[in-house]
Amino acid sequence: KQEVTQIPAALSVPEGENLVLNCSFTDSAIYNLQWFRQDPGKGLTSLLLIQSSQREQTSGRLNASLDKSSGRSTLYIAASQPGDSATYLCAVFSGYALNFGKGTSLLVTP
Amino acid sequence: ETGVTQSPTHLIKTRGQQVTLRCSSQSGHNTVSWYQQALGQGPQFIFQYYREEENGRGNFPPRFSGLQFPNYSSELNVNALELDDSALYLCASSKTGGTEAFFGQGTRLTVV
Numbered sequence: 001k002q003e004v005t006q007i008p009a010a011l012s013v014p015e016g017e018n019l020v021l022n023c024s025f026t027d028s029a030i031y032n033l034q035w036f037r038q039d040p041g042k043g044l045t046s047l048l049l050i051q052s053s054q055r056e057q058t059s060g061r062l063n064a065s066l067d068k069s070s071g072r073s074t075l076y077i078a079a080s081q082p083g084d085s086a087t088y089l090c091a092v093f094s095g096y097a098l099n100f101g102k103g104t105s106l107l108v109t110p
Numbered sequence: 111e112t113g114v115t116q117s118p119t120h121l122i123k124t125r126g127q128q129v130t131l132r133c134s135s136q137s138g139h140n141t142v143s144w145y146q147q148a149l150g151q152g153p154q155f156i157f158q159y160y161r162e163e164e165n166g167r168g169n170f171p172p173r174f175s176g177l178q179f180p181n182y183s184s185e186l187n188v189n190a191l192e193l194d195d196s197a198l199y200l201c202a203s204s205k206t207g208g209t210e211a212f213f214g215q216g217t218r219l220t221v222v
Contacts, residue, residue: 004152031208032208034210034211036213041198041216041218042215042216043114043116043200043213043214043215043216044153044200044202044213045213046210046211046212046213049210089152089153091152091153093208093211095166096143096158096165096166097143097155097158097166097168098143098145098153098155098202098211099155100145100152100153100154101152102150102151102152103152
């Protein structure tokens with residue numbers, strides 16, 4: 001059974017800092033990995049999708065990497081802003097379902 | 111191009127009742143999945159529909175059932191509601207399984 005773990009569970013940083021969120025998964029037989037953002041009580045917003053054959057994807061200030069063999073992905077956020085405050089969820093697709101971690105709750109203070 | 115929309119946004123039901131949640135998939139998407147998210151947890155997969163057929167199911171009892179219609183919209187039905195069914199229910203659509211999934215804003219279900 002695929003297990004997805006996200007570290008840290010919560011993170012508080014001052015505005016302007018670069019930060020890294022970590023995601024690990026137990027079964028390397030994945031099709032893709034997707035990072036999402038979730039604001040309190042809201043749905044999920046897709047940030048980046050990395051196919052299993054790719055090593056990284058970039059979108060604006062976000063960069064996600066994937067090391068399938070070691071079962072790890074990182075989400076790098078450059079020059080953080082208060083508007084980045086949200087919960088970030090990592091999910092791996094192994095068959096027909098996304099398996100999610102519990103998320104990292106990020107607070108960026110002005 | 112419209113995104114994934116869910117209705118209603120909030121719902122309060124009494125234990126033992128039945129509920130139907132609705133989802134309109136994004137234009138061009140033929141696969142719809144439903145997830146349950148308890149407070150402070152990651153979403154848990156309920157089931158997936160592809161071309162009106164259930165295509166996979168997570169660890170949820172049979173009182174959770176669904177439908178997909180010819181226009182690829184979908185319903186989630188939950189019978190005999192329990193207090194633990196209180197959660198945010200999320201619908202996701204994709205072009206096929208394994209491609210990028212797009213989520214709706216969710217339906218917050220409270221069972222009292």
